[in-house]
Amino acid sequence: MIGHALLVVGICAATLAYGRAWYACRNEWPRRRGLSWLAGAALALIALSPPMMHFGHARIEGHMVQHLMLGMYAPIGLVLAAPVTLALRTLPQRTGRTLVSLLASVPIRVLAHPVTAALLDIGAMFLLYLTPLYDFMHDTPWAGTLLHLHFLLAGCLFVWSIAGPDPAPHRPGPRLRLGVFLVAMALHGALSKYIYLHGYPLDSASTLEQRRLAAELMYYGGDIAAIAMAIAFFAALFKPRGTARHAGPNRKTNQAPNHS
Template identity: 50%
Template sequence: MDHGVHNGSMGGSAALVVLLVVLPSVLLIIYLVVAGRELRRSTWSGWRTASFAVGTLLIIAAISPPLSDWAHRDLSGHMVQHLLLGMFGPLALVLGAPGTLLLRNIPVTIARRIVAFLATRPIRFLIHPITAALLDIGGMYVLYLTPLYVLSMTDPLVYVLLHLHFVISGYLFTWSIAGPDPAPHRAGMPMRLTVVFLATAAHANLGKLMYGYGYPRGTMADLSELQAAAQWMYYGGDLAELLLIIAFFAMWFRRRNILPVAFADRRQGLY
């Protein structure tokens, strides 16, 4: 059903096109150029290149007119958009290891400064799995169980910030759990595994709350539409989190092979 004039959606569309279509497209071109050079040297994975490209295309698809129009008319469309921007897109981007590619293709002095910045207390707090989960999953609770969702439909700035939050918090959470890129003082594997299972349970519980109690409220959508959107969140979220858990265990099982390389890089001062 049409929920009326979505002033926030209409007013923020141009900004979103720049932020989530033009900018990702430029970054993808840069990534492909650099990765192509590494591939010719046989020092980069074509699989990672494909993953980053897929992640970028998923984010662009989420902002494309067909899906945006559906999201404006129907909460299920919004939920599909949310899943692409906040879960599937970031997962593919993270597995593309853009940080590793960056560090391998910039001067060592700049790479050391970046890693040193990641080691500062505020950044270490921000990239901790618990913090990332609160920003990502906790942000969904705030969005769908409070009037914030309705506000985003009328306020262009809130609308744009909401979609940026989906991408950034989704990327941060995914990276904190299964990101292949290096960073100092990362949480241990048991901590990450605990957080991802708790986050999965919290996400599923939010879907149940939305289904059972008709959230988000104030949208003029009927109960069947709200329940359909909740099902998209529940089952789509389960699939995305299953893929994240698979990526986590794949990284864990490969850890013995990666550690010698990591220690070699640490001796060079990159960690």
Template identity: 50%
Template sequence: MGDGTPYMDGHMPPMHTHHGGSGGVLEILLPVLAMSACAGGYLLLVRRARRRNPVRGWNPWRTAGFCAGLLLLAAALLPPVATFAHRDFRGHMAQHMLIGMYAPLALVLGAPMTLALRALPAPRARRLSAFLHSGPARPLAHPVTGLLLSTGSLALLYFTPLYDAVTARPAGHWLLHAHFLLAGCLFAHAVAGPDPAPARPGVPARLVFLGCAIAVHASLAQLMYGGFLVAVDAPVPQVQGAAEIMYYGGDIAELLLAAALVATWRPGRGGVASNVVRLTP
């Protein structure tokens, strides 16, 4: 930061320069265009689903959830959060929480796959349904995959030189954002998503995986706050502030995920939890 505050290893930080020009314009324009395209595509599918089945229609709360997720993504990728994230590790952590935990939950609750199954022509819907039942898709729908990619990767990112290596270039920032978003969506979908997931375990197992995520998040945040094994090249107050954001922000996000799991749970026959969505439109 160049504010005279020493890093975790005691040495003084260098002065950082900020890049402007066309690169800054693209960093604003690209997220706006991407979020607008996603919102437009979702609303188009909603319109088609209502036309195909006017009686059943589409739950407006699903639409609100998906649009809220896009707004959270936009907030994370645009100033002032994005500007703060580029110059302060606390800003990066706030951005990580929005992209990797809060936005994915809202997007997943929008049930985009179910919407697509209802809105697409029958041949395309059957192909999508077949993919959701396919062998490659089943591991993606299991909570262990999302847990390893979303929570497990944090140890590799912040306790090895990987974070500094990845964020040294603009492309690395975008790859990191994409990883946070996809991993967060996979975990939220596997734990509490309303979309079809044939390989999704029962509610007790999902609660166990969610408990593991909470424990790992809390442990990593505590290690980061104490400066144990942290490999992030940032001043001590920034690292400690980021650890507090991870600890409390992660707790809130995971409580929301648990609430979503309870809200979407439907007891099946014999007391077995059922979270099945019809795979045909």
């Protein structure tokens, strides 16, 4: 379980870094952003807590609850906290320029494209639940750790590509992002129905009733995440244009103007 311990340490370290930056910008940074990060980090840590780890390993319903918390709900909280924007407000100018250049690089642009993000996030679920990978993950500790890390990072990438408030150079227009989002959520729902009807994963030690309950959790839990993402997407889409100039850091002082 060393891998999971390192994952927990990483989340705690990121939360401490976010908290320091939030304190540095406490008079300008919206409280809702900071609370969003705390909520996302709390959900991730609960999903990785010993009771949840035991529940997720022993029963497929527990695994599905972990999947929802770690791969869907926690990423929404973390991404809507706008950590990149906060970093640009507090980092030294040279480091901030390096971060902006990294975000604009071709590999990041490809990785953060909504289609790529959807394939890494939703597509990986098809591979996990419709192949023997699920049982392999449960029998191999390091594979379980990598899976949880993938859930968290792929979920964050997908939310960021669709509705993230952070700056994203060369981000596709809202029509393409909305289209990818609708297709991805439809595929997520279709996968949960397929699992329910055919009792996947077939080689799992759980009973058919347990697998069907897990599929129901996946279906309805995915709907809740989709609603939250849709609200964030349309809220950003119809945000008054006048607030756009406050999104980036002040180049002279490396502090952004007041932002509500």
